[in-house]
Amino acid sequence: MKAELLGVSAELLAVDPLAAARRLLGATLVGRGTSALIVEVEAYGGPADGPWPDPAAHSFRGPGPRNWVMFGPAGRLYTYRSHGIHVCANVACATDGVAGAVLLRAAALESGLEVAQRRRGDSVRPAALARGPGNLCSALGITMDDNGLDLFDPNSEIQVQLAEERPAAEGPRVGVSKAADRPWRLWLAGRPEVSLYRRSPRAPAPDQSD
């Protein structure tokens, strides 16, 4: 019975990326001695021939050895290495065979604060421990080895617990050079852990003709 409930939980993410992002915002991420409230996310879609074409998504050019998790069932962890240094974590959404994911951009530590502090270094202020997708993975102990992990499996070292949806602020995604104005970044307004918005310097200038 419990497994059915957990299955239902994963099914809650078998929806379009924006709807999945709304369900993950305010959820709790548990793993490796820490737990944290997700306060900022970004939705990403798939290839041009899919239901949500998204040139900014890793899945845009089709499945490959790196991004195959995005094409799999909902509720799996998709990790990738950014700029050769940082690990970033997504949660796959949509149905099996359809690409979609939600990037976890920032979280507020609820437990294991000292563990996260040790991972990040003493000079980092508490609100900044899991601010930014790379820092979030660092603080929670998520690595590239966690790629493909089932976040709804009670045996997983990293899990997610969905909660009631909360009102979300929304705006354009950070750092993307394509589809830069699509408002697929969601966050909890007023949270100090939310990262500052910075447009990609490579993105075309927004319409400034007026």
Added chain:
DNA sequence: CGATGGATCAAC
């Protein structure tokens, strides 16, 4: 703002 770092992918 620039430097950094390594994987990835589109070209040659």
Added chain:
DNA sequence: TTGATCCATCGT
């Protein structure tokens, strides 16, 4: 094979 790009972060 080379070169540009990338869902970033930390410094000045």
